[in-house]
Amino acid sequence: SRSINLAVIPGDGIGQEVVAEGLKVLSAVLPQDVKLETQEYDFGAKRYHATGETLTDADLDSLKRHDAILLGAIGDPSVPSGVLERGFLLKLRFAFDHHVNLRPSKLLPGVATPLAGAPEIDFVVVREGTEGPYTGNGGTIRKGTEHEVATEVSVNTAFGVERVVRDAFARAQARPRKKLTLVHKNNVLTFAGHLWTNIFNKVAEEFPEVTTDYIHVDAATIYLVTDPGRFDVIVTDNLFGDIITDLAAAVSGGIGVAASGNINPSREFPSMFEPVHGSAPDIAGQGKADPTATVLSVALLLRHLGHDAEAARVEEAVTADLTDRQGKPARSTSEIGDALAVRVAG
Amino acid sequence: SRSINLAVIPGDGIGQEVVAEGLKVLSAVLPQDVKLETQEYDFGAKRYHATGETLTDADLDSLKRHDAILLGAIGDPSVPSGVLERGFLLKLRFAFDHHVNLRPSKLLPGVATPLAGAPEIDFVVVREGTEGPYTGNGGTIRKGTEHEVATEVSVNTAFGVERVVRDAFARAQARPRKKLTLVHKNNVLTFAGHLWTNIFNKVAEEFPEVTTDYIHVDAATIYLVTDPGRFDVIVTDNLFGDIITDLAAAVSGGIGVAASGNINPSREFPSMFEPVHGSAPDIAGQGKADPTATVLSVALLLRHLGHDAEAARVEEAVTADLTDRQGKPARSTSEIGDALAVRVAG
Ligand SMILES: CC(C)[C@H](C(=O)O)[C@@H](O)C(=O)O
Ligand SMILES: CC(C)[C@H](C(=O)O)[C@@H](O)C(=O)O
Numbered sequence: 001s002r003s004i005n006l007a008v009i010p011g012d013g014i015g016q017e018v019v020a021e022g023l024k025v026l027s028a029v030l031p032q033d034v035k036l037e038t039q040e041y042d043f044g045a046k047r048y049h050a051t052g053e054t055l056t057d058a059d060l061d062s063l064k065r066h067d068a069i070l071l072g073a074i075g076d077p078s079v080p081s082g083v084l085e086r087g088f089l090l091k092l093r094f095a096f097d098h099h100v101n102l103r104p105s106k107l108l109p110g111v112a113t114p115l116a117g118a119p120e121i122d123f124v125v126v127r128e129g130t131e132g133p134y135t136g137n138g139g140t141i142r143k144g145t146e147h148e149v150a151t152e153v154s155v156n157t158a159f160g161v162e163r164v165v166r167d168a169f170a171r172a173q174a175r176p177r178k179k180l181t182l183v184h185k186n187n188v189l190t191f192a193g194h195l196w197t198n199i200f201n202k203v204a205e206e207f208p209e210v211t212t213d214y215i216h217v218d219a220a221t222i223y224l225v226t227d228p229g230r231f232d233v234i235v236t237d238n239l240f241g242d243i244i245t246d247l248a249a250a251v252s253g254g255i256g257v258a259a260s261g262n263i264n265p266s267r268e269f270p271s272m273f274e275p276v277h278g279s280a281p282d283i284a285g286q287g288k289a290d291p292t293a294t295v296l297s298v299a300l301l302l303r304h305l306g307h308d309a310e311a312a313r314v315e316e317a318v319t320a321d322l323t324d325r326q327g328k329p330a331r332s333t334s335e336i337g338d339a340l341a342v343r344v345a346g
Numbered sequence: 347s348r349s350i351n352l353a354v355i356p357g358d359g360i361g362q363e364v365v366a367e368g369l370k371v372l373s374a375v376l377p378q379d380v381k382l383e384t385q386e387y388d389f390g391a392k393r394y395h396a397t398g399e400t401l402t403d404a405d406l407d408s409l410k411r412h413d414a415i416l417l418g419a420i421g422d423p424s425v426p427s428g429v430l431e432r433g434f435l436l437k438l439r440f441a442f443d444h445h446v447n448l449r450p451s452k453l454l455p456g457v458a459t460p461l462a463g464a465p466e467i468d469f470v471v472v473r474e475g476t477e478g479p480y481t482g483n484g485g486t487i488r489k490g491t492e493h494e495v496a497t498e499v500s501v502n503t504a505f506g507v508e509r510v511v512r513d514a515f516a517r518a519q520a521r522p523r524k525k526l527t528l529v530h531k532n533n534v535l536t537f538a539g540h541l542w543t544n545i546f547n548k549v550a551e552e553f554p555e556v557t558t559d560y561i562h563v564d565a566a567t568i569y570l571v572t573d574p575g576r577f578d579v580i581v582t583d584n585l586f587g588d589i590i591t592d593l594a595a596a597v598s599g600g601i602g603v604a605a606s607g608n609i610n611p612s613r614e615f616p617s618m619f620e621p622v623h624g625s626a627p628d629i630a631g632q633g634k635a636d637p638t639a640t641v642l643s644v645a646l647l648l649r650h651l652g653h654d655a656e657a658a659r660v661e662e663a664v665t666a667d668l669t670d671r672q673g674k675p676a677r678s679t680s681e682i683g684d685a686l687a688v689r690v691a692g
Contacts, residue, residue: 081543085533114571116462133479133500138537148504150541154479158494185585188436190428191484195496197427218592225460225571225596239531243589246564250571 003035004305007066007270012044012084013279014289014333015072021291021337022070022298025317028341029302029310039066043088045076054087060095064269068301071274072294076281086136093129096269098262099160100167101127101238102300103245103276105228105252110323113251115225121252123231124175126168127241129262131160132192134238156192156237161199167265168235169207179211179232180204183220183240196237220244224251249276256289257322259296261304271304273297287332292318295340310344317343349381350651353412353616358390358430359625360635360679361418367637367683368416368644371663374687375648375656385412389434390625391422400433406441410615414647417620418640422627432482439475442615444608445506446513447473447584448646449591449622451574451598456669459597461571467598469577470521472514473587475608477506478538480584502538502583507545513611514581515553525557525578526550529566529586542583566590570597595622602635603668605642607650617650619643633678638664641686656690663689 008023010016023038030036041063048054063069069092074084093101107113107121137153165182172180182200186193197214204212215223217240223230224247236244249258258276275293283289296318302311317340331339352372356365369384376382387409394400409415415438420430439447453459453467483499511528518526528546532539543560550558561569563586569576570593582590595604604622621639629635642664648657663686677685 081533082536082539086536090534114461116460133498134534136536138500138535140537140541142504144544146504146508148541150502150537152479152500152502152535152538154484154498154500156496156498158488158492162492185588187427187431188480188585188588189484189498190432190482191486191496192498193428195486195494198490218589221567221589221593222596222601225593226600239534242531242534242564243567247567247571247593250568254572255568 002033003037004030005065005067006036006038007063007069008038008040009043009069009071010040011072011074011279012046012076013073013281013284015044015074015279017285017287017289017333018275018291018294019070019072021333021340022294024337025295025314025340025344026298026302029313029344030307034307044074045079045084048079048084054084055091063092064096066270068270068305069272070298070301071272073275073277073279075279090134090136092272093262096272097130097264097266098272099128099130099164100263100265101129101241102261102263103127103241103248104259105245105248107252108319108322110326111253111257113253115228115251119227119229121228123228123234123248124171125234125236125241125245125248126164126171127236127245128160128164128238130238131155131157132238154189154192154237154239156195158195158199161196162203165200165203165235168233169203169210172210172233173207175232177232178209181231181234182212182214183217183234183236183244184214185217185240186214187216192237200235217244221247224248228252245276253322255293257292257296257318259293259300261297261300263304271301273301273304287334289333291333291337292322295337313344314340348379349383350376351411351413352382352384353409353415354384354386355389355415355417356386357418357420357625358392358422359419359627359630361390361420361625363631363633363635363679364621364637364640365416365418367679367686368640370683370687371641371660371690372644372648375659375690376653377656380653390420391425391430394425394430400430401437409438410442412616414616414651415618416644416647417618419621419623419625421625436480436482438618439608442618443476443610443612444618445474445476445510446609446611447475447587448607448609449473449587449594450605451594453598454665454668456672457599457603459599461574461597465573465575467574469574469594470517470579471587471591471594472510472517472579472581473591474506474510474582474584476584477501477503478584500535500538500583500585502541504541504545507542508549511546511549511581514579515549515556518556518579519553521578523578524555527577527580528558528560529563529580529582529590530560531563531586532560533562538583546581563590567593570594574598591622599668601639603638603642603664605639605646607643607646609650617647619647619650633680635679637679637683638668641683659690660686
């Protein structure tokens with residue numbers, strides 16, 4: 001489309017800084033005839049403290065009108081754990097039915113990894129985004145007493161599992177290696193595990209070219225550090241996806257470069273793109289944050305909106321920038337953003 | 347005590363081979379005046395196929411009479427996923443109230459790690475063993491249809507959380523660094539998360555010398571590969587503990603050396619000691635399995651039964667053996683067991 005109407009949510013801490021650079025690169029890469037309109041929203045700790053609000057129905061109505069959302073990071077130690085996570089981030093993912101949480105991991109040449117021998121890493125995790133243990137189902141009785149019982153209910157539906165599994169198969173089919181791994185814990189969580197496994201096996205029949213395998217989540221963490229090259233596309237539930245994508249980010253260049261998209265493939269609601277990292281209040285406002293993860297999230301955003309050539313240009317710019325870093329002095333957040341903007345423009 | 351009445355469960359695959367070496371080392375390390383009696387049980391895939399049984403009430407009655415249990419590994423591809431895990435292993439852990447699942451991680455000098463720079467690693471995970479998402483609560487409706495819903499209920503009680511948290515504090519207190527980290531996901535799983543966090547903070551008051559911190563499980567996987575030295579003792583729930591201890595094993599020498607104890611500190615029921623690895627049917631019967639994890643589990647067993655000096659001798663033997671391995675040809679399962687038996691005896 002020839003215009004992008006973007007909702008921008010800088011959020012807390014380094015969110016402000018990295019989003020500014022993401023927008024800088026986005027403006028630089030877009031052709032002249034694509035009109036970029038942005039509207040900034042003030043969600044996060046400051047608004048919560050001022051008004052008690054995290055995300056209202058009116059906010060959702062307003063956000064709904066955008067083509068996509070760019071999010072920095074939400075979270076601050078001054079807000080009790082869970083308030084902004086459940087009240088803003090998860091509320092938005094659920095309200096806009098972001099059931100495909102896409103998290104690519106690619107270790108670029110020259111980029112530091114904690115793993116010895118710099119293995120080849122190039123896979124994508126398709127994390128379910130609207131079910132599992134993230135539904136908020138559960139509760140507490142006898143709170144604060146010695147008889148307290150707290151439950152968390154993981155809810156898994158055939159509808160919800162099938163659509164994300166099918167999405168993952170389609171992504172695997174489109175990649176050269178055409179391999180899809182289901183990660184779950186079906187030997188212990190047998191109710192949810194059987195649902196996931198049966199649907200995975202059923203949908204596999206529609207994709208005869210895709211090689212499949214299954215790995216328990218605990219074993220998956222072993223492979224992620226001993227043999228990450230074995231993965232091409234991974235599909236998994238919301239909580240397992242949360243855990244293994246942080247590990248995946250750590251081994252493939254760190255959370256400074258890990259991008260994500262919260263995608264609604266039906267386009268009924270706008271999709272949201274955000275770095276995997278948090279608001280990092282300890283380094284906020286110092287120009288120390290690496291905006292690369294946000295810039296790569298902008299690439300996912302561009303691809304989602306059909307600007308494939310521009311998405312590729314952003315990814316190439318990041319690859320070149322990361323490869324060039326070795327042995328050079330550290331740059332500030334905006335210096336990295338400037339360098340990327342120059343690269344994508346030229 | 348001057349006698350040990352041990353239940354031995356070799357189980358499936360390499361379980362048979364590694365348990366034989368564990369017993370070899372146990373016999374070699376015990377002083378002459380400690381009488382070792384063993385009784386072997388045939389649980390596992392073979393018995394399941396022959397009788398349909400995994401673990402009967404009569405079995406539990408019989409196992410109950412032992413001082414401790416040594417387990418190899420249970421599991422075979424011929425048995426549907428979940429049958430032996432839920433029907434044997436978890437049934438036993440729950441029946442004998444093994445609420446402290448102890449999993450030490452120590453990277454010994456010279457031992458291979460996938461991490462660059464061979465960082466210092468020496469921590470213990472105290473994994474809750476009788477609650478959380480492992481209870482088997484939950485269910486399925488409309489199974490096999492497009493309207494299937496499957497739930498898994500994580501059950502967390504003040505009673506269950508407090509006893510394992512207190513155990514972890516006591517272990518941290520007894521270690522030189524005196525540091526305890528709670529790993530959970532209290533920003534998303536807020537019901538269970540608040541219970542864990544509140545009890546952790548309350549029990550902390552009884553242990554003023556112990557330094558505490560809190561890390562989300564996703565972030566914990568990052569630290570386990572980028573800064574594992576930051577951990578001393580970790581306490582966490584059943585599922586998070588399952589996941590992070592496989593990762594911990596991977597970074598600290600591999601699952602070939604990862605030991606565990608399923609402990610009932612009240613001694614109302616016998617505790618069970620087992621390697622973290624599985625039955626590895628692909629290499630079973632070939633003498634390729636490393637019995638070190640089982641031998642280190644024997645050390646945990648000895649310490650649990652009050653034979654501290656013997657436990658230390660086993661650990662020293664393993665340290666020496668691992669340090670000596672570099673550049674030498676691979677040895678068979680029984681050759682490693684023999685070498686360890688010689689070391690502990692001498
Ligand atoms: C902040 C938190 C709610 C979130 C999650 O658990 O999904 C984050 O860890 C992520 O992975 O995006
Ligand atoms: C085999 C399986 C049931 C078990 C678990 O999940 O606890 C194993 O992974 C472990 O860690 O001991």
